[in-house]
Amino acid sequence: MKKLIKYLKGSWVFVICAPLLMIVEVCCDLLQPTLMSNIIDVGVASGEMAQVWATGLKMLSVALIGVCGGAGCTILSTKASFNFGAKLRQSMFDRIQTFSFKEIDKLQPSSLITRLTNDVTQLQGCLRMILCMLVRAPFSCIGGIVMAVAISPKLSLIFVVAIPVLVTAILLIVSKTFPMFGEMQKKIDRVNTVMRENLLGVRVVKAFVGQEREKKRFDGANSDLTNWTLSAIDRINLLWPIITFVMGAATCALIWFGGKLVQTGDLEIGKIMAFMTYLNQVLSSIMMVIMMSLSFSRAKVAMDRCNEVMDTQSTILDPEKPIDPEKWSVEFDHVNFSYNKTDPEPVLKDITFSVQPGQRVGIIGNTGSGKSSMVQLIPRLYDVDSGKVSIGGVDVKDMSLDTLRQHIGVVLQEAVLFSGDIESNLRWGGGTCDEDSLQSALNDAQATEFVSQLPNLMHNIVEQRGRNYSGGQKQRLSIARTFAKNPDILILDDSMSAVDTETEAKMQTALRERIGSGITFVIASRVSAIADSDMILVMEDGRIVGQGTHSELIKNNEIYRGIVASQWGEEAIA
Ligand SMILES: Nc1ncnc2c1ncn2[C@@H]1O[C@H](COP(=O)(O)OP(=O)(O)OP(=O)(O)O)[C@@H](O)[C@H]1O
Ligand SMILES: [Mg+2]
Structure with a gap:
């Protein structure tokens, strides 16, 4: 990771400002439910239209500020990640130029192409996600919990059950899927090798009427990649029913216990609605963490592969004190x-x-x-x-x-x-x-x-x-x-x-x-x-x-x- 940080040179302003703008958006998102509950519990309950209008306007302004924050974050993080990708690609390309035939033979041109394109794009996407989501997820999660506790500490006990169940499921499934991504990049390499050989030798393929054989060879590599990717995604897909179940159960619990609190007059309906929004925000931010961890795991593989290129030293190096020959025999x-x-x-x-x-x-x-x-x-x-x-x-x-x-x-x-x-x-x-x-x-x-x-x-x-x-x-x-x-x-x-x-x-x-x-x-x-x-x-x-x-x-x-x-x-x- 440390090795890659230097490629952020020149983009530090974007790297710092993007998450700050994201915090603005998260804060706005966190404010909205409370404002809404105000409208319901104070404005609507007492029939004060002036209060409804005033809070409505506040909600609109907060939404606008939030949108600006989100858009700003997207623009800056895109700039930072593309600059990063371009710099990394350039350095890798420069490094490859120093390789002797031996290193090229070892790393293989088609794998180097995948590393320069696919792997760098992977890292670029991951950086963008980090800049936007890495602050969004914890802020939204912690902020949501704080706001929910502020509404009702008793109802917040729902989080105590829901969060550990979700986190355990995520950890179990993701830890089983992580190792599959390394193999996936290798399979992409294989598809690229077959494709490259075929395209460079297209004349020979045609002259030997070898299209059918080539189709089979490509089909083999392609199906292998597809099957492997699908089995990785299948494991990830197991997560969605678990998440939906936990969310549904948490909402039922909220309505059940919240309804009782409304009946006893301990809580207003607007607050229950706001609580429900915070509950959704907290659980969604945990889902965001899943998405990030998936992206991280693929980026980790890509990072190792890019670092392998950057760490490969040419075995053919200049001597410390070069000597010039007197004649060219x-x-x-x-x-x-x-x-x-x-x-x-x-x-x-x-x-x-x-x-x-x-x-x-x-x-x-x-x-x-x-x-x-x-x-x-x-x-x-x-x-x-x-x-x-x-x-x-x-x-x-x-x-x-x-x-x-x-x-x-x-x-x-x-x-x-x-x-x-x-x-x-x-x-x-x-x-x-x-x-x-x-x-x-x-x-x-x-x-x-x-x-x-x-x-x-x-x-x-x-x-x-x-x-x-x-x-x-x-x-x-x-x-x-x-x-x-x-x-x-x-x-x-x-x-x-x-x-x-x-x-x-x-x-x-x-x-x-x-x-x-x-x-x-x-x-x-x-x-x-x-x-x-x-x-x-x-x-x-x-x-x-x-x-x-x-x-x-x-x-x-x-x-x-x-x-x-x-x-x-x-x-x-x-
Ligand atoms: N990049 C390489 N990696 C591994 N083995 C190689 C590589 N290049 C050549 N060889 C092997 O080295 C041996 C000598 O190859 P070389 O290319 O020097 O032969 P050559 O005399 O030039 O042949 P030709 O007349 O066909 O060009 C061959 O057995 C070949 O398989
Ligand atoms: Mg030769």
């Missing part, structure tokens, strides 16, 4: 790496190699052999388990993350563009590129031709995830984006898979000129893309099983010979 020294510590075998095993500036490294190997995993260790998208990755002799863990990532350009296997236009995507990598450098980046990525045919050229719109561009166009644009960054180390992870061989050759030539004294890592499945590299790494099952130039490997590496033979024919290795 890359060394891997007996590196082992696994995504989960519990995995029986690491994904990368004993990787050792070094690359000097100006060199071009080709990486080839079966699918799942660890190529992408290996290059992701260079910009510290993940950290090694043991061994060392260093740049110019400096362990990447000792370098500032900003410096490291500014000098390294990665084109990931999956080309992702952001909504905006082409220019904003090219500038996305940071740096202050002028128009010419953007054009040359596009040129080198062989994207000029198709961009020049677009109706708005560089300002052509890019929809979410770049879905209005073809696979090859997306790849070229994401390569251009990395080129525009002018990195010292460029990593292309299977980034030319969707371009034809001719374009690929042009891109390779441009790449050589562009990177010059930098290092390029090219992961490819086509031998043609890496054959002229200064060094080729052949990977199998998380290990480097071959290292050398194309001709060296052809001579002495069976696995490489196999790959070349399968693509270029037996004569290529003869």
